[in-house]
Amino acid sequence: MRYGCWLIDNIKFSGNDFSKKVMFEDKEIDILITNFQNSKNIQEPFNDWIHNKIIRHGMLNMVNSPMPLNSIFILTLNGYESENSYNFTNLFKLCLKLVYYQPSFVSDTAEYIPEAVITIPNWQGFRQSHTISKLEINSKTFDKVLYYFQILNNLEIRHSHILEEIYKISGIDDVLLELLSLYSFIEGFWWNKKGKSNLTTSFLAMLGQDYAPGKENKDKREIIKSTIQAQNGLLRNPKLDDMRHILAHGMYKHEESSWNKDQWNAIYEQRNLLFELVIESIINRIKNVA
Incomplete structure (x- = not known):
């Protein structure tokens, strides 16, 4: 079992957390969309992962990445199986990018594997934009992420050039x-x-x-x-x-x-x-x- 986390930079957010569910290989995965301030009250192991790992590392390595304090966090709360995990995370990130396209920016997947590995979000390809995105992450726009994911996943499309x-x-x-x-x-x-x-x-x-x-x-x-x-x-x-x-x-x-x-x-x-x-x-x- 492993848990995924994506960060989105340069995106509007009301400050009100919301939750969604996505189906992958007959398993319902719970997703939480939150920000830095609200995540202070999140349960473990996510609190430690966000605040002692992602935030701390991000604040020390901001040369080629945005400030994580300003990012939106997307977390899988009940995890997903390690088998075929790449198919899930790769496709889910693609769907996030299609809805929250640049100048908003979606990080690579960070993963937490209990008693094994904790990884930090990678912002590969990130470059600072002077344009403030007009896109907003909310329940309605996130439904489009899930809609795209459902279509592509049902067709077993893991990547689209x-x-x-x-x-x-x-x-x-x-x-x-x-x-x-x-x-x-x-x-x-x-x-x-x-x-x-x-x-x-x-x-x-x-x-x-x-x-x-x-x-x-x-x-x-x-x-x-x-x-x-x-x-x-x-x-x-x-x-x-x-x-x-x-x-x-x-x-x-x-x-x-x-x-x-x-x-x-x-x-x-x-x-x-x-x-x-x-x-x-x-x-x-x-x-x-x-």
Whole structure:
């Protein structure tokens, strides 16, 4: 039996702990989401693990890692079997990253094996971002983590190169390049015809084939389209492909210095919206073609 712990840096949290359950190999695993302050009252062995191991080590080794006092802790309270533990921790971390993508940052898995081993979270790939994440970890957003985990686990998918590649885009740490990369991916991945691709056609294919297919989801698709068009209209033209047009042709270099707060907010909001659209669309495609 072993217990897992993940830390998430640069994430909003109300300060109210919450609990969830996840199924893995017919075992129900209890999960607690907490912060440093609340964890002072947690039962052993977690109190010692967090405060005397993770926190102490983290405060002494902050050169390439965030301050653990500010991180959110995700703990498996009743543990999981050592056999196939890598499959569980690897997939669970992937699902955490897909929902709490960068500039939020998820640590590697730390594990506690009673009377054997205690490991400390590794922040491999971490680099300080000047962008404050607008993502929030709460009961609703964590349900999406569990939903993704359930789908991928049921299909025995332990690793997904395509989902990992999308996650890497979120770490470019330049919102304009991230947007351009996402639009390029959408145009190519959802282009189902021969000849020169077209972003608008590909974007509508993503919405209609994978994100929200069917007549019953028409309103959902229209809301997404209207949102993108309104955001683009704040910069130039209210067209689905106008943001990509501005970025791909270098127009932004002549205009970005004059963009106001509302325009920059629209850019960051669109960046986050595209990440969530692409990730959920790919998850749905994986589920439906299996």
